[in-house]
Structure formats: C-alpha cells, structure tokens
Amino acid sequence: MKEKQSLIEQHFLKLLEAHRFREITIKMICEEAHINRSTFYSYFLDKYDLLDRLIDHHLSALNEMSTQFLTGLEEQGDRHELSKAFLKDQFQYIYDNKVFFKTLMTVHPAQNFTQKFIQMLRVNYLRMIENQNIQYAEYFVNYTLGGQFGIIFFWLQNDCPESSEEVADIVYRNILKTNR
C-alpha cells in the first residue's frame, strides 16, 4: 500500500520538475504513474493535499534531526562533534531527496515550502543559541540561516557537486567563525 503512495509522490515530483504546480492536474499524475483516479483519491484529497503532505513529511524529518541535536547539546554532549554530525545528516537528507528540495527551492520555488523551511531553521537556531550570550541574537540567527539557505540553494542549483560532508563542513566553518 505504502508503495503506491510513494509511486504517486515520485511521479508528482517528476511532473513538478517540468511544470508549474498550478498546471499539474490529477489526470496528469494518474497518467504518469499509471494508476486510476480512484487509487489517487484513496491516498490524497487533491493535489494540494499531496504537496502539503510531502512538504510536511520532509520538514518533519529535518525537524526531528534538529530536535535530537538540540537534546544532545542540552545533555552536554560535545558541541563541536554534535554540530558537525547534525549538519552532515541534514545535508545527506537533502541529498537523498534532491529532486524534492531542488524543485521546490530552485526550479519552481513554492513559497509555502521556503517560508516553512526558513521558519523551522529559525526556531531551531534560536533554541540553539538561547543560553549563549550573543549580541543581537535575532540578527545573528537571520544572518546564519540566510547564509545556510544561500548555500543549500546554490548547492542544489548546481546539482550537488560536493558531497554532503563537504557542504556540511563549509557551512560549519562559516557559522563557527561568526560564533566565536
């Protein structure tokens, strides 16, 4: 059962690489995925539901990583090691779901995705620096997440030429230097 849902999602993403969301119809999705309309409707209410659930699915996964990372920090784990591992996992996840992230961020930017994504990053960064004495903390966070977003955008736009370890390292060095 899960397999059919994933099939629908994959073909929807494929369509989204070539078409704007507003041009995509349920009919197109069904034809691409070789399924009946009734099959589509047994998983999703409509195309908005499909997109929203995909977005929520990926943002929840990233958010889960952040939460675990923050918990690790609060339990006094090694800040340096935890940060590097977290960033690496985050970039690996984006890499593994490259079509989704690339399409929604760079090919046909979906505002409800980018806004939610930035909001999630912001909440987690604010939590991360809560107990650190950083001047203009809000601005530091906005600089950091703007910078991180810029790097993810550029990496995806170029089709991820660097490994997730490499990009995680680039981001980490940029953050670290602003943070010492």
Added chain:
Amino acid sequence: MKEKQSLIEQHFLKLLEAHRFREITIKMICEEAHINRSTFYSYFLDKYDLLDRLIDHHLSALNEMSTQFLTGLEEQGDRHELSKAFLKDQFQYIYDNKVFFKTLMTVHPAQNFTQKFIQMLRVNYLRMIENQNIQYAEYFVNYTLGGQFGIIFFWLQNDCPESSEEVADIVYRNILKTNR
C-alpha cells in the same frame, strides 16, 4: 515634470502596500494620484514598465555605490573604513526608500526584484573577493549574501527599528568574522 513622475511612483507604491501587483490597474493609480490617464501614459508604457523602471532605478543606485566601493578598494583604500562606509550608505539608501524595499521584499515579494537584487549582490561580492585567497569562494559568497539578505529582510519586516549605522555594523561584524 519629474515631479509628476515621482507622484505616480509614490502612489503606485502606496497601492502596492495593500494590493498584489496583478490586482493594480492604471485606473487605480490615476485615481490615487489624481491625474489623467494621458498623464500616466506620458511617463510610462504600462504598469509593468512602471514597476521595472522603479526596480532598475533603485538597483542602479545600489550598484553605483558598490562600484565606487570596489574602485576605492582597488585604489588601495583602507579596506575596513571603506567597507563600513559602504554598508552604512547602502543601509541608509534602503532606509530612505523603505516603502519600496519593504513592499517588494516582504509584503508582496516580487521575484524579478529579489532575483535581480541577489544577483547584483553576488556579482559585487565575487568582484570584491577576487584577489583574496578564499577557499570555496562561491560558497562563501552565497553564505554572505544569503546572510545579508536575511538581515535586510528581518530589518524591513520589523520596520527598521535599528538605525542604518547599527545594521551596517551588525552585518559588517558578521562578514568580517567569517573573513579572517
């Protein structure tokens, strides 16, 4: 004559604070500005021309500042002093044209504005670091301009509570620390 053009631009921006661009008509602009349609058409081809020229006008002004700054650097001026002065002027310009920048960046984001703005920042940053030995220069630039964009966005969204000097200083300290 210039006065009428500026009047049209001001009232257009006022409309843009409350309406999406696609909803705004020439009729609305003329009513707001208390002018005849023929007056509008003696300055602009249509509303797209009006928006494009406003965007080009402000981006040219910012680009001019960047060019002067880069020329100063190439003439071996004091890097620290020139950077601070440039950032302060840039933020002062944005502050002086707050309605334009706030509306096009945060209230009703216009993609052709944000893309052009980011592209301009990128070209100038790349030129700025050309002769410096920075590893992953492109990523550094993307981080820096993403960060700067994040700060401008946040500053405008909150209606510029800090002075342009203060914001320039925040940005400068964030860039400098990543650059040493």
